[in-house]
Amino acid sequence: MERIDMNNPCGCEKCELRSVFFESFRGDELESFCRNKQETFHHRGDFVFHAGDEVKSFSYLKSGLVKLFKTMANGKDQIITIAGPFDFVSLLGTFTISHQPYSVSALEDSVVCHIDIQQIKHIVKHNGLFSLNLMERLGTTSNKIIQESMEIRKRNTHGKVAYFLLKLSRDLYMNQTFNLPVSRREIAEYTGMTTENVIRTMSEFRKEKIIRINGREIEIMDMESLDRISNFG
Amino acid sequence: MERIDMNNPCGCEKCELRSVFFESFRGDELESFCRNKQETFHHRGDFVFHAGDEVKSFSYLKSGLVKLFKTMANGKDQIITIAGPFDFVSLLGTFTISHQPYSVSALEDSVVCHIDIQQIKHIVKHNGLFSLNLMERLGTTSNKIIQESMEIRKRNTHGKVAYFLLKLSRDLYMNQTFNLPVSRREIAEYTGMTTENVIRTMSEFRKEKIIRINGREIEIMDMESLDRISNFG
C-alpha cells in the first residue's frame, strides 16, 4: 500500500460520486473534505483492509477492482462481492461497527479514496442533502449485493458460472472479450462451488464453443447459449 | 390488511426505534411525523407488499413477524430474510427505487408502521441527527442480511437447518422451546434446500434426540450437538 501525495487533492473531475460528494457541499465543507481525503494505491493482490481492522475511514474505489471477502474457520475464503470503480468499499456497517467485518484486497492495481469516518458523520449530521444522496447511493450498493447473492444462490453450478461470466462481460467490461480478473478458485469462492467444478464447467463451455479461453482472456462466443444457461440453470 | 385508527398515533412508548424516530426530532417534526404515520394490521399469511408495488412509504415492523421474499420465474419463492419487531420492512433501496423489489408477507399477525417516503426524505434532508441515526440503523439491517446469507451459504443441509433453528431459538424467541413460525417449505425457501430434505433433516434431528417436535412446537433438547452441527456442517 502506498500513500498518494497529490498536488490537487480533489482532482476528481471524472468521479461518478461527484453528485454525492461535491454537489451537496456547502461553504467550507469542500475545503475540509479535500484537506482530509486520502488516497491509497494497492498492487494486485495487496490488502486494502483486513477483517478485524479498526474502522477509521469511509472508503470507496477510485480505480481498479477489489474483492470483499471473509476467511472462514477452515481457512477458505468466501467472496461477498467484487467492487469496481466508484463502488463503496466500506459498506453501511461502517456507521455502526468499530471493526471491519470483511477483508478487502485488490484484484487489479487499485486506488482507494478514504474519508475520515468522523468527518463523514459530521457532514451527514450537518448537511441534509449530502445525507440523502449518500443514503441513496449506499442503499443501491447494499441492495445490489443482496440481489446478487440471491441470484447466485438459486442457480446450479453451470448457471452460477454463466451468470458470473455474463456479469463481468456486461456490467464490468462491457465487452464480450475480457481478461478474467480472478482465478478459478476465486470464482469458486464467489459462487460457493469447488474450484474443480468451476474449471470443469468452464472447460465444458469451451468444448461446446460457448466461450473461448486463452490464458486469462475470455471471449464469449455464444452469448445466447450462455444466457440460456444462466437463466435456466 | 386493515388500517388502524389510533387515538394516540404516536403511542410508541416501547418502540426500540424511539432513538431514531423521536429523539432526533426538532420543533414541528414530531407533530408532522405523527400526523402522517399510518399503521396497518396484517393477518398471518397476508401480504404487506407485493413485489412490483409502487414504493410509497418507508415501513418497519411494530409487532409480529414477516418474511421478505421473491417469487422466481418457476413460481417458487426465495426467502431473503425474516424480520421481527422493529426491523425495517423497507430496505435501503426504498430511497432510490420506485417499486418494491421484494414481496413481504406476515408469518404471524403483524402491525406495520408506514411513514410517507417523501416525508422521510424531507426529514433526512433537514435533520442531520435523524439522518445519522437512520443510516446507522439501516446499515445494521443490511449488514445482517448480507451476513446471514453468507452464513447459510457455507453450510451443508444439516448445518443450514441447525443454523436456522438456533437463530430462531436464540435471536427471536430467546427460549429453547418455541413454536415454528414457518412451514418446512418456508425453511427450504430460506435455506435454499428442497422441502423434503428439510423434513428429512428435522426428522433425523428428532431421531437423534437433538430436537423434540410436537406439531409446530420445537424443543431444542441437545443444544451442544445442534451447535456442533451448525458450526461444522
Add this chain to the structure above:
DNA sequence: CATTCACTATGATATTTATCATAAAGTGAT
C-alpha cells in the same frame, strides 16, 4: 536456470442433494 508453488486441467469415485412416488396427518371450508 532450476526449483518451487500456485493454477489449470481431467478422470475416477464417493457423497450429498434433488427428484419422484406414495401415504398419513393436519387444516380449512362447506
Add this chain to the structure above:
DNA sequence: ATCACTTTATGATAAATATCATAGTGAATG
C-alpha cells in the same frame, strides 16, 4: 362430518456436486 387441499413424512432412485488423485502449465524466486 366430509371433502379438498396442504403439510409432514419416508423410501427408492437419479442427478448433481464434492472429493481424491494425478499431471501439465505458467509464474515467481533465488
